[in-house]
Amino acid sequence: MMEKRMLKKVSTVTAAGIMMTAMLGMQVSAAESSDSETAVKKTPMITKQITKESNIYAPKTTFKFTVAPGTAVPAGENQEAIYAGPAKGVTLDEDVIASVPADRDIGNEKITVGTTKLNVNESVFTKGEDAKPGIFRYVVSEVAADKDGNAYEGVAYTTEQKYFDVYVTSDDDGNLEVSSYLFADKNNPESKGEGVFTNDYSSQHDTLKDLTVKKEVTGNQGNRNKDFKFTIKVDGAAGEQYYVTFSDGKAPTTLVSGEAKTITLKDNETAKIFGLSETDEYTVTEASYADDGYTTTIDNEEKLTATGTIKKDKEARTTAENGDKNITVVNDKTTNSPTGIFLHVAPYIALIGAAIASSFLFFRRKRVKDMDID
Numbered sequence: 001m002m003e004k005r006m007l008k009k010v011s012t013v014t015a016a017g018i019m020m021t022a023m024l025g026m027q028v029s030a031a032e033s034s035d036s037e038t039a040v041k042k043t044p045m046i047t048k049q050i051t052k053e054s055n056i057y058a059p060k061t062t063f064k065f066t067v068a069p070g071t072a073v074p075a076g077e078n079q080e081a082i083y084a085g086p087a088k089g090v091t092l093d094e095d096v097i098a099s100v101p102a103d104r105d106i107g108n109e110k111i112t113v114g115t116t117k118l119n120v121n122e123s124v125f126t127k128g129e130d131a132k133p134g135i136f137r138y139v140v141s142e143v144a145a146d147k148d149g150n151a152y153e154g155v156a157y158t159t160e161q162k163y164f165d166v167y168v169t170s171d172d173d174g175n176l177e178v179s180s181y182l183f184a185d186k187n188n189p190e191s192k193g194e195g196v197f198t199n200d201y202s203s204q205h206d207t208l209k210d211l212t213v214k215k216e217v218t219g220n221q222g223n224r225n226k227d228f229k230f231t232i233k234v235d236g237a238a239g240e241q242y243y244v245t246f247s248d249g250k251a252p253t254t255l256v257s258g259e260a261k262t263i264t265l266k267d268n269e270t271a272k273i274f275g276l277s278e279t280d281e282y283t284v285t286e287a288s289y290a291d292d293g294y295t296t297t298i299d300n301e302e303k304l305t306a307t308g309t310i311k312k313d314k315e316a317r318t319t320a321e322n323g324d325k326n327i328t329v330v331n332d333k334t335t336n337s338p339t340g341i342f343l344h345v346a347p348y349i350a351l352i353g354a355a356i357a358s359s360f361l362f363f364r365r366k367r368v369k370d371m372d373i374d
Contacts, residue, residue, distance in 0.1 A: 044118040044164065046140060047115050047196045048199075050113055051109060052202055053202055053274070054107050056243065056275040058111060059240070062096045062097065065095055069089075070163060082135045085137055089166065090118055090120055090138045100113075106243055106252075120166060120178060126178065136168065140163075144159075154202060155200075156201070160197065161187075162186060162195060164182075164183055209324050211276055213230065216328060224266065230271070230329075231261070232244075233282070244261075244271055244272065246271055281307065283307045285304055293333045294331040297329075310323065
């Protein structure tokens with residue numbers, strides 16, 4: 001009986017110990033979670049996103065940002081007082097985010113090209129004679145140009161600005177602390193969110209066009225199963241990339257600006273190059289097959305090379321209704337068949353044959369008649 005009571009006490013103590021351990025673990029976990037959330041709040045980030053068509057690479061460019069003190073807002077009904085942020089209280093870790101084309105771009109219509117951190121100098125808000133609790137406002141903006149001041153062709157830059165508010169609180173002893181940060185859209189301060197800036201790259205603004213090269217083989221000697229070699233090149237911004245697909249199911253390939261690539265096309269096959277801006281210059285050249293008896297025409301003109309830009313083609317009205325460019329390269333090989341000579345004289349041969357047959361019948365009848373007389 002005593003042993004049972006002892007076992008019961010031990011079990012009770014063990015269970016209590018397990019519960020205490022579990023509760024302690026939960027408290028530690030909760031504390032870690034709280035610290036984690038605080039850490040996130042203390043690492044504010046600017047994120048650069050791009051919307052685009054799925055078959056277009058990200059542009060090879062940079063995106064520039066600025067941060068500056070905002071405008072003070074006096075307290076009012078349902079409005080807390082907001083102070084202009086002190087100089088150097090918030091700075092950008094890097095004021096430029098670089099965009100680089102990558103394989104992951106293909107197949108995605110929204111991509112994140114990079115981030116940069118907002119540095120909050122807490123001592124500016126918590127030390128010195130002017131330090132005080134309150135809400136301090138900054139404005140984060142994207143510059144509509146790259147780091148060199150040039151707008152990148154095809155990019156529709158956002159005009160959106162975001163507020164970045166720094167919250168400073170005081171404890172019972174008057175000690176100041178930067179407690180949290182908050183992003184909000186400048187045009188809609190009630191809309192709280194993240195520091196995400198999104199630019200469009202032809203998805204909504206249709207700033208980029210496609211180039212399609214089609215091969216046609218004609219003539220009674222034209223080989224419809226032959227691979228005809230082409231060299232294709234696009235001269236655009238340095239480092240720009242262009243996705244290329246084929247109608248026959250061949251593996252897609254990638255063009256790098258300024259670098260030529262060789263492809264092959266059979267009769268009625270096409271190659272499509274995605275994402276040309278207005279001034280990107282394309283060059284399409286087919287190898288000569290004159291020694292094989294082929295005559296090559298491009299868009300009804302006898303030549304081996306086609307060059308141009310979307311802008312010039314639009315001005316010349318040689319683009320499709322949607323602004324895309326289509327090029328048709330025709331190889332014709334036609335010869336006169338020897339049977340043509342026979343066909344040419346066949347009617348005369350038929351007349352001669354008919355004359356011979358008539359003569360034969362005439363003489364046969366005459367012979368029969370002469371035999372009857374005899």
